[in-house]
Amino acid sequence: MPKISAVIIARNEENHIERCIKSLQGVADEILVVDTGSVDRTIGLAMSLGAEVLAIEWQGYARSKNIGNERASYDHILSLDADEALSPELREAILAEKPRLGGLYRFNRLTNYCGQWIRHCGWYPDPKLRLFDRRIARWEGEFVHESLQYERGLEVKQLPGDLLHYSFESLNDHLRRVNHYSDLAAREIIEQGRHISAGKLWLSPPLKFFKSYILKQGWRDGFYGLCISAISAFDVFIRYAKVREGVIGMKDEG
Template sequence: MTPDPALRTAVSCTIITKNEADRIERCLESVRGLVSEIIVVDSGSTDETLAICRAFGATCFHRDWEGYGQQKRFAESKASHDWILNLDADEWLTQATRAELSRLLTAPIPQAIHGFEFKITQVYPGDERPRPFADYHNYIRLYDRTRCRFPDSAVFDEIKLPGAHKGRIKAPIFHQSIRSIAHLVEKNIAYYKLQTGEIKKKSPLTLVRIGFEPLSVFFKYYFMKMHVTGGVYGFIVAITIAMLRTYRLAILYFPKERTR
């Protein structure tokens, strides 16, 4: 990778993958010229993911899947530079985000800042931009690995920093987390099974929550997270997530379901 020579801070981009051939190229292209290297940690792709990454100039490693945090920490350890930009294969930098990062990296980063938070905004399958008032999460994605790292957790893969050590990138990262409703179901069931491996204790209220979960989660996603602006597709997404969250409680309450 050849970054813009005007950049003062060298950055390694880390990405974890498995069968991402249909969307990894958009992610790779979005960091072109901003990073000095791309580190890809793959957990067993059987499609063209690795061929695409290598053709782009990425350095690829294989690591059997243990969990999100473990994969990302391994990627950190393979990076040549301490400042790391972590992206998922289904994410990409917008042009506004690229411009903001370029301005940031052409000047020295203040010593007090250990990482930068981004607004990760959801994009529906087949769309190029988020729907109006799309839901989002704020995550640290550009950080100094000598000062903070991803946790050693299968599911809790979020870097935490106090406000005094955290910067902010105003422009968003776009995130197309699902390919279809079927993929939404498959992805969440796999995640919940990982999650229940770390959350061993069930609450006495779990069974009570199962009764209320569908309606409360639907209301949260359809109205509060604004899937109402997504039309019929948004309605289907919200009701599917409500059923999936109920399923999560069920496998907490009935542990034998976790291994099925």
Template sequence: MKNVSVSVVIICKNSAQTIGKAVKSCQPLTDDIIVVDSGSTDGTLNIVRSHNAVLIETPWLGYGDTKNLGNKQAKYDWILSLDSDEYIDNTLIESLKQTDLSDPTVIYTIKRISYLGDKAVKHGEWGRGVIRRVFNSRKACWDNSPVHEEIRCEGETREIQLKGAIHHFTSPDIHTYRSKLDRYARLSAEKYAGKKKPSHLFKRFFSPVFNFVQNYIFRAGFLDGKTGLDIARAHAWYTRRKYELLRSYNSGN
């Protein structure tokens, strides 16, 4: 079957271990794969060029604005947005090939399967992953939130879930993941501080406990064994860290 009128936009920095697989997975889908790089020094650029993707080099603009820069250079209005540590499977490719992309008000959602090392995590926080990733750039773009950016839409839209999945190699191990969460905690705290959000004692002490119980018990993280426990603990730590940093920022420290 011929390629689909969808442009793939991938943002990256120092992603030599994963960017090749990300780009290669999209080649059966489209002839327009755009990689937006923000200062890689590890061989990422050579890998992108070797896969004949369109390469855009830019200083880091923030998650949303960096993605939007790639969208503006896209050949097609329809965008599939990926991170450099993700790849798409054949079922998703076939689903997109069979999808009628005539309605620009539709946002397509996709199941995301996340991995810690080589283990797929099916429960807890990571097991909930259905994400909005295919949209028409004439109707939608990414917001400029410093973390956990979202698609911002013009007018009314509706969502349709595609078959298949995006596979996300989140981190090689729990220690690397905690380092990533620390960065996200800082960005989230800065975001909340900018909005004058308070850090109440209740939030600092009880939100982490609730987060752990929610992910490990109610969302069945325990079914993923030690990996599920490690992830639930990491997210509880992230929640507390976020509110501790917010308290520090609000006090001017």
């Protein structure tokens, strides 16, 4: 029977790592945690649950994940972030597929936001390709948008069940991460040489809110649907504002 290596990317994830690893036990034949500089109990908790730990310096999302995939013992990789876990239905689906495992598999991701499961706002079904043969797929990308690249034409099979994503624990947590990731996104846009016009800066945020809250029915998720839609609009605004700030700064330096 084919064997699976679960590869988890982690840093300071003591609040999530146990749930992630326990959801993989009995499904994965190896659990490898790629730790990129934790200073909390992440490493100790992972080792106590029987996971192997590979400690490396942070090298970006794609490269850090690829390092873990290369160090794994088996070719079939199940790739998770530490704040994710397999649902019982997804566990059963992977186990049922395991005897004939091969190629690429995707499954839907369901996000928990401040204790509530979010099924609208454009956040669900959020399909993710996370089970694959490392000989035919590899992570690529810089800064924020890493994606799994594979030869065009290969079949991607859909498995039932959800990948559970325990994302934001509070509104402050969401806003803090928006500030961090908007820095990375702005840097990527600047390095690509893309121009953000004043019109785009003004119009994109309200359009984002309209899409999330109205078109994607964020209102059906209640108060947190409103919060997600509003913060998503702010996210668009602040990353574009940071791009313009960065470009202006570069001109001033020149």
